[in-house]
């Protein structure tokens with residue numbers, strides 16, 4: 001069973017290559033020349049939220065970073081390196097933080113269960129709960145509170161992106177860069193735009209603001 005699944009992946013790949021070449025014999029030669037995606041996607045690692053597929057994007061159109069609960073942790077070298085490359089080399093014009101309802105990472109952050117090393121990653125999400133404790137604690141219905149926590153976590157990660165030296169420096173140079181927050185509905189397939197869009201440091205808390213003079 002497992003072996004069959006594994007072998008099937010290679011077969012699927014061959015079929016995919018054939019279908020692409022049928023449409024355009026130069027398809028892969030063109031892709032090999034380089035990438036200039038307009039979008040950086042920061043999403044959850046959840047297997048049900050494949051970045052390209054749910055937005056109908058083709059290879060070459062989305063630069064992707066995924067981790068558990070789509071977190072922007074300011075000391076995460078992996079995320080910072082992806083962000084730096086996307087903003088300063090690829091010059092993406094949009095960054096989308098996309099979470100999803102029923103996120104296991106967010107759910108874990110609402111419990112006291114010790115899981116393992118991941119507790120230390122989940123703790124960043126717990127901090128988001130603490131920032132929004134009044135609103136979240138006031139929601140009696142558990143499902144509603146969970147859904148709202150997913151949304152508030154996206155908003156927080158969008159803010160966290162605006163605080164990075166990378167994004168602030170890009171805005172300082174007049175670079176066209178907008179950050180957005182989305183939540184994907186696993187049970188509907190539909191994306192909810194949370195309408196938190198930032199394209200300048202205007203709303204950045206003063207303590208976070210960097211001067212580039």
Ligand code: CO
Nearest residue numbers: 044046103104
């Ligand atoms: Co998730």
